[in-house]
Amino acid sequence: MASKWQQKKNRQAEAALERELQAGGNSADKVKDQCSDAALGKGEEQHYEKKLTKEEKKALAKAKRDAKKKEKGGKKSGKSKKVEEEKKDDDAAGALGKLSISGVDPNSEEGKREAALEELSRQEIVVTYEQKKGQLHANTRDINVSGVSVAFHGKLLVEETDVVINYGNRYGFIGPNGSGKSTVMKAIAARSIPIPSALDIYFLDSEYPARDDITALEAVMQSNDEVALLEGKALKLNDAMAEADEDEQAEIQEALEDIYDRLDQLDAATAESRATTILYGLGFTKAMMQYKTCEFSGGWRMRVSLARALFIEPEFLLLDEPTNHLDMDAVLWLEDFLSGWKKILFFVCHSQDFMNSVCTHIVRLDMTYKKLRYYSGNYDTYVQTRRDQDMVQIRQYEAEQRDIAEIKDFIARFGHGTVKMVRQAQAREKLLQKKLEAGLTPMPEVDPAWDWSFPDAGQLPVPVLSIENVSFNYPGGQELYSKVDFGVDLQTRVALVGPNGAGMFVECLIWVTTLVSHQVFRSGKTTLIKLMTGDLNPTKGQVKKNMHLKISRFTQHFEEKLDLTMTPLDYFKQKLMPEEPIEKIRPLLGRYGCTGDQQQQVMGQLSAGQKARIVFAIIAHERPHLLLLDEPTNPLDMESIDALARCLNKFKGGVLMISHDMRLISQCAQEIYICDHKKVTKYRGDIMDFKLHSRKENNKKLAQHLNG
Ligand SMILES: Nc1ncnc2c1ncn2[C@@H]1O[C@H](COP(=O)(O)OP(=O)(O)OP(=O)(O)O)[C@@H](O)[C@H]1O
Ligand SMILES: [Mg+2]
Structure with a gap:
């Protein structure tokens, strides 16, 4: 059964042929020539390609390949064959490489990547990783990079860690405020580590621009330009298919099917209803969908961006706190929508409930050891697994420490004794050395339990x-x-x-x-x-x-409560507690997870969560x-x-x-x-x-x- 897109294209091709025939003259001759060429077997792929079903196309590609193989049959030396195969790989890789489902032009994709990398370096985000031999397989859709380090303004956020993200999984990315989640996501989205080109990325971290020339609905449907690009890619892939060997053919076929499915989805007839359904789910009424994006607040334009991401359905969707701007209804809708996400979803969220429904995996940024830790299952499963793993690790840590203490004790007691004992002590020293070189089990990262007490402001008679x-x-x-x-x-x-x-x-x-x-x-x-x-x-x-x-308020614009040009320490000392010595203010801020360094960092340079913690310290100080x-x-x-x-x-x-x-x-x-x-x-x-x-x-x- 041909896809809807193919059926539509068939109809368009027939209509075009009809028009040309009716136009007569040269075009009629051209059609005649084309028909005779086709009858002679020339260029049949151009004439019939879009009229074929997937199965027919598969068979056609196989036939073409077989014919080519036959033609070339056994003429090549081993060496030239290898070169040829490498070229074929390159072609297929090229074609598949350009197979970003978002359908962005390869040049501009590259251009975008360059710009994203430049932006990273402008923001002083430096990423390094371990280079692997060989190239990424053209059609791989999994990400597996070792030795990844990310530094932000010279501060290492992750060090020598593995980034393993597999197709079809939905990852909840968690970690303490300020550990670097947003920065790591930015680095991944900019393709600063090797990411298969078959994966197109949509990173949602900013709102849709305020424009007076485009409505919310149009902004979401804008991605329909993708159709033309995808069609071009399908053609290139069909060409690559003819050159590919059997294994590659299956992969290309799979990629082609993705394109056809995507083209079906993007079909203009259904696009509008898909776009309105998404917008509706995110809280837009029909009237709102027709308002220009400049008429919305930042929060609503964030919803427009989110709607675009869901509409485009990229292969690799990265969302930084997508639920922040949503009300409960929209969160529930998004939860259901994302629970059915079939591609890669990688998102930061602080809602346990949401993650329980959506995630198939949890990735934790371990701030103490600067590593990414992977857990399969949803958030509750993660909590259980981590608890079990931590217990095992603690036992191992304690056993090792006991061993080491015993060895050290033995060396201290017998290192200067009889010859026999000295030898034994030397042997243990070597053993100790070996253990240390092999690396000892560290204590697992312990989640802090902050004290954010709100002091009692005294009682008031009712009604308050x-x-x-x-x-x-x-x-x-x-x-x-x-x-x-x-x-x-x-x-x-x-x-x-x-x-x-x-x-x-x-x-x-x-x-x-x-x-x-x-x-x-x-x-x-x-x-x-x-x-x-x-x-x-x-x-x-x-x-x-x-x-x-x-009364004290925590608003959605909580940053407004802060002076972002001041450090937390100066703010408290100068604005809130001028009488108190610094030694009293430091531990107070420490209770909100604001470390010594952060206390002296300008608040504008703190992460969102770090700023929010300071706001809670201020609220507590207000004693409401x-x-x-x-x-x-x-x-x-x-x-x-x-x-x-x-x-x-x-x-x-x-x-x-x-x-x-x-x-x-x-x-x-x-x-x-x-x-x-x-x-x-x-x-x-x-x-x-x-x-x-x-x-x-x-x-x-x-x-x-x-x-x-
Ligand atoms: N301009 C800057 N100069 C120096 N350090 C900065 C600057 N901006 C942010 N940082 C630091 O970079 C670190 C990583 O910030 P990032 O926003 O990636 O953390 P996060 O895990 O996303 O936090 P949150 O959960 O609060 O969103 C933080 O410790 C922050 O203090
Ligand atoms: Mg963040």
Whole structure:
């Protein structure tokens, strides 16, 4: 059965022939000549190629190969045959090398690579690896590079480690904040280590540009230019097929099938519906899809980039914290989508739940030893495997250390004794030397357990903060909240959830387009928090606050709380604790994983997670009664999330969080409130029930969308 793309091409070829015949004259003669050539067997591949099914093409290529072999039959010397075969390899490699499924022109691919490498060196990222003999096999789709070291601004992040990434696997890339995950991903994406050219890479680390000439939907579908390039590649591969031997032929065939499948996927007839489905899943309404990308905030343009990545379906997809800009519904949709990813997925994420659903493997950046460690299975399996491996390693370490201590003790006691004992001591010394040379088992890296305690700000009489009969709309927009009653006190442990509903979006849009362009689209949850803090005033009703109430907020733009030109130490000393000696500030920052070096590093040079940790140190210093946390786990590593959860549970004040991190919510939230339909209502169930419920609802909505 011919692929849809082939059928379509057949129809186009027939129509073109028809047109040429109708045009008569020269073109008719040309067609006649072509027909007679074809009848004579000349150039039949050009005439019939696109009309053949895959099986027919396979048979044709084999026949051509056999014919060529026969033609050349036994004439070559061993040497020339080898040269010929090498050439064939090169041709096939060349053709396959150009087989990037993204369909980017080989020259520009090379150009892009050069630019990416230049950008790496501009950013002072230096990558070295062990050169292997021979070339990468043209059609290999696995990555296996040894001795990889990556340095950033002269600081080694990984040293002499193996990068092993196999096709078909979905890797969750984890490691402490600041260990170098983003940098390593950048280095891989720039192809600074040998990556088979058959793998096209899409690295999502930045948002789609704000443009006034392209809509969100068009931005996603832009990748359709790929069709022409892929068609060219298919032709080249068909040529290479004729020259290839049997093994290569199978590989080329496989590559060709990928191209045909991809062309089917890119078929314009289905492209739009695929693009809208992806955008819809990521939270775009039909109306939003038609807005220019400049009308979206950075977070939404990040979603556009993500949608493009999913639409393009590269062979090797690298995502740096893809869930950061998403609400829970979109996260759930993405989780389902990526769980079915058949190619290579390599992503950084700090959500245990998400990784459990998506990952087939975990890669951990071991910051202590600067190595990448590989674990098969999802996150929970990784935790178990690592625990078991660490136990074995600790036992081995202890046994070795015991042995060494015994040997040293023997040498110390008998090294100057009788001749016999001295000899024995010398033998043991040699043994010790051997052991040391062979390398001793190190202690496994221990995950830190930070102390992020929030000091008690004292009690306040109720009501601490109440929202009474509050309605709200952005200027010019429709009502976002209507007659809401809601309150918090120092016992509050609430997680606010809810979709970024279409209605809300349109209301914000009106506000945005009428008043401020390029504004941040606000979800209802963040708006509620702003009403509570007084950053926004209700249009009706009132927000009552105890006059002594101190509130601290962690926002999605948490960096704004910092002065990025200062070091953490100077910031605390000069701005927050001028009375305290430096000796007191250092251990305080240390509790947030901010090491001696980082304490004296300008904050602009810290990783996202490292900055977020400093923000939590500042929040603790503020000593609030109430914590309002908007997606606090986004930048945090697992140990930091656990530290936060532990300390929130011990905190004597109130906590209201917006989060899609099940690990945090299930540990800390006692109640779930939903912001939807202009109300804030209590959900009767726990967060896992809510997740199941949301998934069901999402699937229903998606089915409705697909059915028009
Ligand atoms: N401009 C810079 N100069 C020097 N060091 C820098 C600079 N920018 C970042 N770093 C350091 O490089 C290291 C690696 O940062 P990277 O962002 O790759 O870490 P990460 O593992 O992705 O962290 P996170 O989990 O917080 O995203 C960090 O220790 C950081 O402090
Ligand atoms: Mg990072």
